[in-house]
Each structure stands twice: as C-alpha cells, then as structure tokens.
Amino acid sequence: MASASLTLPRSELHALLLRAARGAGVPQSHGEDLARAVAAHGGSRAVSAACRALGRRWRVPGYALDGNTVIFPRARAVECLPVAIDALQADVEAAELADIDEPDLVAPFVAQAARVGRANLAMRASETGVVLEHGREAAPAPRQGRVEVAAEVHDLLSRFAARTYVAATAASRAGAGAGAIDND
C-alpha cells in the first residue's frame, strides 16, 4: 500500500528545509545551500535524501588534497557538497566524494552552482563514489511545479524544524504586537 504524501510548493519546501537544517544543527550557510538546491532542482528523491542526511549528526567534514583534487572520505552530502563546490570554484580541479551517503543530493547542488554562476561542473561515478570536475554544462532552469513529499518525510522534517521553535508564553504573546481585542 502506498504511503500518504503531501505536495508542497517549492517555496514552502525551501522554508521547511531551511528550518529543518537549522533544527538538525547544520550551520546556516550549509542549510541555506541545501534548501536552495533541493527546492530549486530536486524532486521527491532529493527531499527524502535531505531528510535522511539531516538525521545524521553534523560534523565538520574532513578532506585531503591530492594534487589538484580534493578528496572527501566517507563523504556526507550536506557537509561536503558546499565545500567541494567552494573548492572547485577556487583552484581545485576535481572533488572526489568517496562513499557519499546521499548521491541523490549531488545533482541538485551541481545544478544550483551552475545556475547562480559559481561553477559549471560535470559529475561522474568513480570506483569509490562520485567525482565532480569542471565541465561545460549549461545552467539549468529551476524545476517548476510542486514536489511530492512522503508523509513520513514531511513529518520528520517538521520535527527537525520544530527544534527551532520556542514555546509561547503569556509574556511572549503580549510582546508580539496588537491587542487581545481590537474593536476600534
């Protein structure tokens, strides 16, 4: 039996991913990059991949330089893809994402990097994972239409996002503005 799902506007998906990433402890810019890439270029698989990735405790990614290649061992997509694209935009010729945990996130990040003019990258499979290198791919347009998100994925992302919410108090309500009754 197919599980239930929701169809989200891409801007709503962006807002949800942004909050979920922050709730999952992802640094601000990495969360922003994830939300932008998946909301603009991802589909259901990428959203599910993002959700799984956010379930893993954030850590600063380790990497090694081998000549002009930067290698991320046991690469976690949310941690490594922003760094790999930064490196490729700078002076690195290739980035190897070894044993990458969520390969479905690579294409959205690559598409977004091209769209915003940071780097035109090609990706190929390697023996150990995925390699990004400079290419000539045209910048893709953002995908249109809503994204179908499995209910359990939406629920989990919402729970990550909820970690950033603060319980309301009488004092906080009083400070937010307007009166309890406005019959003027």
Next chain:
Amino acid sequence: MKDLAQPQALRAPDKVMSLAHLGAMQPTRLSFLRVLMRDLARLSARVDRTAWEMDAEGHGYATYTVTLGAHAYTLVAVSQALADADRTDRVIATAWDAAFVLFDGIPNVADIARLRETIPRQEAARLSDSELVLSRANRSVRLFDHVVEALRAGRQPKAEMLARTGYLMRTTAVYGNGKFGLADRARIAERPGLSGPFAAEMLTVWLIRGFTHDLAEHLGGAPLDRRLKRMLGVGNATGLGMAPFLVSHPLLLDAWMQVRETALARVLAQPVIGAAEARALVALAADAARYLASWEVADPRAMAEIEALRADWAALTGALDAAALEAPGALMALMEACHTPALEELALAWLLEPFGALVDDLAECQASPFEPELDARQTCAALRAMIAAHAPWALSCDFDEAAETAQFWYVSEEKLEPRLGARATDPGAEKETPLDTARQICRLHDALPDDATPLWRHLAENPAHRAAARRVQALSSHPYAEVRANLLHAEAAPIHLLRAKLSCFGATRFDPKSRLWTRVTLAQGLPLADEIGDDGTWLPHL
C-alpha cells in the same frame, strides 16, 4: 533589466541603511502599490464584480475579476459574523470579519464552494496551486458603523472621520508565495503586472479595498461619495512577522534601496528642472504639509516626531518659490538642508514625485531572485580587508557588552511567527533565529587569518562563518543589502524595519503602537476600480 548606472554618487549606505533612516522612510512613486496602479493603467486592466451574494447582515461572498494582459485573477471574499470578543489584530487570532483569496483565473462553482469553506480558516487551511494570495480583515468598527449609519440616514459620512481613520477594514495578514500551499511566486513572476515584488499581494489589497466600499454601501443601502471612497484605503496591522524578511532577503532589499537611491540621484543630477516640475514641487510640498497636519497618532513619542517633522517641513518648504526651484542646484540644496532623517526621507519621496518620466522605469529593477553567493577564490586577508571596508558598522559593536546582545529573535511554536525575546529573562535563546548579522561578521573577522590562506579552506574548517562571508562579499556590489545595525542591541527597535518595508509597499499614516508593531493605511488615495488610469495620490489628505 534597466540600467542602474548611477548618474552621480548615491547616498552613503551607512546613512541610508541605518535604523534611523529606515525608520523614517515614506512611500514614493516607486512604492509597489503606485507601480501596480501604473501597470493596471498600462495594461488597460478592467475589474468586474462577478458575484455579490450577501445577506442583509453583510454575510456571504463576493468575487471580483481583474484582467491583466492575457491573465484573469479573481478575488474571492467571504464575509461572516464575528463576535466583538473575537476581533483581534493578532496573528494568533482564529476568526475574522472577512477572509480573502486571490484566485489565478476565474473560479468555477466547485472552486467557489471549496474556497468559501477553506479560506475563513486561514492558516489552518491548505490552499492549492490555483490560489495566489490569502488574506483576512477585521472591520474598523467605529468607522464602519458610522459610515453605514450615515448612509442609512440618507447622508454621507463625515469626511474628517474618514480621513482620520482612513479605512473601513484592516487586514492582519497577507500571505503569498507558497505559504499554506499557495502557488509559488515563480508561477506568476513573469506575468504582466505581477512581476514586481509583492505585486500579487498589492493587487489583492487593492481589490479588498473595493470590497470594503461595496460592503459598506450594501449595508448602508446607498452609494458613498466617490471622493470619500477614494480616501478610504485598507488598514493593516503589522507586527514582528514582517521584520526578519529584510534580513533574510539581502539582495532584494538592496534592489529596493538601489532603485530608490538611483532615482534620487537621477533627479538631483538634472542641471535644471522645468517650470512645470517646479510648480508641481511647490504644490506637492503643500500637499505633504496637509498630510502631516492630518497625521495624528496616539503614541506620544511618535506624535512628537510627527510634530517636529511638521515644523521642519514648514521651515524647508513653507516659503518655496517655483522660480527659485528652477535655479541650478536648487534641489540638491534642499536635500542638503535636511538635518534630520525624517526630513531627509520625506524630501526624497517629495523630490521623486514630479519626475515619473525620469525614474519610473527603475521600478522594473525592484525584483531580485538572487541570494548572496560565496566567491571562494578570495584569500582570507582579502576578505578581512573587505569587512573593514564595507562593514565597519558591524566591527564597531562590542559584543562583550551585554546591551549588544540583550535581544534575541526566535520563532514561536504558536503559529510559527517571529518574536523578540529578552536574553536575560526569556527562555529560548539557545534556539535563536540567525538575524545576528553584525555579530556573525564580527566573529568572522576575529577568526580570519590575515594572510593568503585560501578562503575556501578556512571556511571548510569553520563552516559557521560561511554565511557571514558571503553576505560581506555581497556588499561590494550590493551596498544596501544589509540593515547597518546590530539587531540584537537592546535599543534596536523592530518598528524601524516595519516602517521601511511598509514604505516600499506604499503604506501611509504609520501609527506605531509600540516598538514592535504598527498600524498603517494601504491604497488610500489610489484610483477606484472604475478609475484605473492614474497612479494615485502620493500622500493622501482631504
């Protein structure tokens, strides 16, 4: 995209983006509502009231269809009974006098039935790709009742009373761009008349205004005088929910401000101005004086500021002579004579007003889908130098001082709205929303080595600083992208951010109720649905 090349130096971002200046902004002819009015005229838009199913109590529904180019849009309005005890401007309310949606196209019977059931629930509803904007409004009870009673008695309502309040109903939220399932802005971003920022939301507000007139006339059983109707806009109560937007959309903020500043620079760069424009400026100065004279608010501090502005405006423009304005450098001299942020921002708006042919094309540049992007090719030393050059306003903060971090922004789990807490006393600081741009820039600066280390390598090991790095980099080409203040400071009042954003919308009659929220009037003085053709009145007054 139009050429934003500056004819002369723009005003300094340190000044323009200070809270003092942002909190003194006034609507201009480039404000979104005014731009919308010109677009409606350019597109020969036509509004038809396509349904009016209201009972004697004014409860029921109505639809208004407007055609813009090849597209039709329909406002669906649902009016219902609301107990006085439930009438609150707070976003946490759950019932309103009226609820609205802007439908993409012409709704069929099934659509109407669905929306009548759905939209009164507002945030609790789930909208579809066919709906563009969701809103709700409450009656301004005293004025609404006065208007209805006057019409029932066979007379027109008192003009002074209308002008003082300025609206029959007050919206408490106007949602768009994917919220609660609404269509993404991308769906309409390229369409005629709706490509500007918040254009669909402004169209909705303008259509709501017409509905409020019709509802009062329906209940009063007689038509309102056209001149009075034009003076009735739509109220809006705005709280903290609007403030973080300016921080989270830095390049959009820059676009709005660059357009405004470029327009001023174009006006001031004219060697001389014509006699017609000079006469218009004199007349507009008098209009502004009348507007200021009619602008009354309850808050003593805000009222004192308005009174000071009245006096300053009189001193600046009271003895204006049209012939003198034609002299070379006259307009620049007027700007230079402005000695307060409030006077300077009003003068800016005034000076743009007669020069539509010179500045209106800039409105096309007010939309920006872009975000700051990292240039990873930089060295750490280069970024340090950039911070020193573009963000001294951030470096001047001493974050060891408790006052600098006395406030924190957070998201309340109740309706997921932004709130502001006191760090020393309120819970939740550990879940702080990252609106601390100044603090982030300081931390970035402190952590950056002053050497040739590639920036990407530093940020790979210090990812918490990457967001600030790209925001600082953006400042070199987008100097108005940041509010140049520490929003965590004890004295940083969100009301300034609300004033700035609402001015860009075209709001008038700012009526701050605290440092956290304000009431304003939207669409007052704009053409009615059957008057499309002009772009309305800059600062409306009787």
